[in-house]
Amino acid sequence: MLVLLPPSEGKAASGRGAPLKPEGLSLPGLAEARAAVLDELVELCAADEEKAREVLGLSEGLRGEIAKNTELRTAGARPAGEIYTGVLYDALDLASLDAAAKKRAATSLLVFSGLWGAVGVADRIPSYRCSMGVKLPGLGALGAYWRDPMAEVMPEAAGSGLVLDLRSSAYASAWKPKGEVAERTATVRVLHAPTRKVVSHFNKATKGRIVRSLLMAGSAPAGPAELVDVLRDLGYVVEVEEPAKAGRPWNLDVLVDEVH
Incomplete structure (x- = not known):
């Protein structure tokens, strides 16, 4: 199982x-692309x-982040x-x-990253x-910049099991x-059950809880269908939208009333 996570805007100190x-x-196949962004x-x-x-x-209040970026090689x-x-x-x-x-x-x-492309949590x-939304003067929009390098390394990184995006x-x-790879990929959307709407806090917190639950349980579902069964066994309410065509990921909705 490979789990793809977003980073956070706020970060702990070096x-x-x-x-x-x-x-x-x-x-390591991203080394050249990382060096160029850095x-x-x-x-x-x-x-x-x-x-x-x-x-x-x-913002003006985040000006200190710029100085932090100048020290990336030595911090x-x-x-x-x-x-x-x-x-x-x-x-x-x-x-x-x-x-x-x-x-x-x-x-x-x-964890995907505008600077690194993607890194492991132990890196x-x-x-x-x-952020990935940044457009650097020499390299352009980072979301587009990373597409070719990531296309080279990610199929191998995905292995032969589930990709949880x-x-x-x-x-x-x-x-x-x-x-x-897409056929064994599942994306997750978290909905506030009473309103059937995505709420940012519920979405982020529940995704974190899902990953924690899977890691603690030692679960390694082989594909999206198995993931649905595992999540339901772990107590999550899951609705499934199977892909209409081959070569597309599964879309899962996890319904929550509240997050503690």
Whole structure:
């Protein structure tokens, strides 16, 4: 099972340990593309703070993020699962998983990123600011920039089992499963049951809880149909929209009344 996650806009501070080692990141086939984004981002933020703030879409109150980007090569690095924060990651709560579940997380979770393309939760990275919606002057829109590199590495990363795609639309634009990979891919939408509407907090928190439940249970469903059964066994209310045509993912709706 491979789980695709969005990052968080807010991030924890960089660590005090060793700095980034690009060669140590998952998906080494992305190394060249990562280096190009890193070079341009650091150069932009070091050369013109005001332009960098505009390009990165930062408010005046987030101006400090620009200085942080200039130090990406030298700042201490921490596991990505500690860097990313927010509702989904609070609900996932990687730090409190038992040893076996942590091992499963390290091998099955990929976080998509405007800067890195995608990283594993155990990959050590510095804190940064660069969303997938950013359009860098030299490389263009990052969602489009990452499509070719991701198309090269992701089919192999997807292996032969389930792909559980929990990314937001901006990050989903960087790679869309095709062919037989798409047929074993499931996307999840979380709906507030009384209103049948997507509510951001419910959506993010429930996705985090779903991933945590799967990791704790040691579940490795082979495909979308098996995932539906597993989620229902774990107590989730799931409605299924099977693909009308071959080569397309399954769409699952998880219904929630409230999130604790």
